[in-house]
Amino acid sequence: MRFSADWQEDAPNAAPEEAATVADFTLRIADRNVTEHRLGRRLVDEITIPLYPIAESIAYGWWAIFGGRDRAFSISATCSGLQLPDISVAFDGALLRVSASPGASLHDPRRTTDYIVSAEEMLPRNEAERALDGLVNTVLERLGDRGVSETNASVRWRRVVDSRSDPEEASFCEAAGALGRDPYRIDDADADLIEKAAEHFSGEGLLEFLAGTDRARLRSTLDWIARTEARPDAASALPGLWLPRIAAMFRDMPQPARAWQLGYPRARAFRAQLGLTSADRTRSAGALARRLGSSPRFASATADPKAMSGIRALRSDGTDAQVHIHLRRTARDEAALFAFARACGDVVCFPEKGRSVVNDLQAAYRQAAGRAFAAEFLAPIEEIRSMEADGYDRLAIADEFGVSPEVIDRQIENASRIDEACAAH
Structure with a gap:
């Protein structure tokens, strides 16, 4: 420019x-x-x-x-x-x-x-x-x-x-911008909402939470987070996503400027770390949780549509570097699986300790990286190509992987991006 x-x-x-x-x-x-x-x-x-x-x-x-x-x-x-x-x-x-x-x-x-x-x-x-x-x-x-x-x-x-010039003030001003407010004309109620949100989130996690949450529901959403995190640890802990191990695994992989350049190769690398071959499928959120070492008591969080404001999952890291993922309960199995994989991708792509949400923002770096990770982790493009060569149509391929047909469509549309991102690693 x-x-x-x-x-x-x-x-x-x-x-x-x-x-x-x-x-x-x-x-x-x-x-x-x-x-x-x-x-x-x-x-x-x-x-x-x-x-x-x-x-x-x-x-x-x-x-x-x-x-x-x-x-x-x-x-x-x-x-x-x-x-x-x-x-x-x-x-x-x-x-x-x-x-x-x-x-x-x-x-x-x-x-x-x-x-x-x-x-x-x-x-x-x-x-x-x-x-x-x-x-x-x-x-x-x-x-x-x-x-x-x-x-x-x-x-x-x-x-x-x-x-x-003041990092603390700049962070507040950006948070006000995420909320759609002018930081120099903000009222006390909105300033208090930002401060309450900052008690739970920081950095990009705070901005994506504020930008993706209906301001009118923000306080009730924060209350839902507090209730959800009070559940027993066994309902949300995933030992297979232990933060120090994840951070060490990807220490030499830089964070590129484009979200898809981050999500796709890390999905492939994480599949390899879990010992998943091209023939392996993960057709449900429960199956993925078990693969990540969850307790038999692992369970989705109660959904409160009036409070959750587009949140599909909450990542919350414990004091001992234990990762907790609170998945929004839904009757749509493919939606639950994809949201859960996105939350796992958030941990793999951003192993710094903290909280974050999986929400409906489209043009947000962290959300985009998680979507790219989930798509390639659940439905690797090479396996999609193989199935297409064998005569499967897209609906059959989606059923095979437990995802929506839209995920398969996006994988095919983005095949050249996936090849480019993964070739660099």
Whole structure:
């Protein structure tokens, strides 16, 4: 993501902060110029707009951008009055997806700027912060040079910069962003909810819990967690997932930027550690729990749909590095098996001690890694290929592995990704 700004002097805008920041602006995403547009029969590379609204959007949206999961932040939608391409950003916990498309310019006759380029780029967090920092600071420096120093954007940006310099405050601000709240305008009730959640979760586990939980049910969800963890240890302990052993097993395997690059190879490695051959099947959550050394008293946790808010399983690590998985009770066997395998994958992919949930977030790194792990662990792509070659259809293959047909479809769709991720190991 790169931009250029050729400042224009004496622009006729009424607002001083906009007049000072009018520029011929070019934005490149994945090395494609997304500001390219048609003007009559000509193609024009740059657009002439005030950049202040974009800087203000980023400054006010910073914690929503880096705290939110599964929620894109539209820069264009927050820049009222500017005819921009549809520019949005979304952070999954590891990578920021920056995308742009022509958007409404193709369909709205009131718009005079006809954009023609779509592009998408994935940036590691440090690069993403540097790119967004650079745009905001460029605009603020221009304002300072023009004698327009105290603006809403500059005041807000100072607060953001101060918060980022304090790890504890930055964590709270990101948690507020995950909850969909402005950390500088949050009320006491929401701040208390974040603090209560932080008593159970930390780091990415906290953000994915907050982002994936209905705020109205958050307190009752925390109560459900407390009740569930009070069950006898035998109902949830899995000695086969002992954390020090898991951590040692994968010490030399790095954590890549893409979640599927983490989940797929670790699933294969863990199958090998458990001595599973290609002919072995794990058709139920109970069978997988027994393979992981569970007690005969291992049992699913009572479901409370009004409190659980999309939670499919809870991982809770004991003080002795014992792993406990509390699986939501459901009558759908294939759903229970896949959720349980996702929770096991969370332990294998993230062996640092803590709590986490398996929930319905899609574009969240930890959740995505667990789904990739579960799919390859339960239904290895090589075995799917072998069964397809033998004439089995997808429904029969799904029945054979005890998963839904959608899991088989996704495995086939992602076969090249699986091969790529596992070839590196």
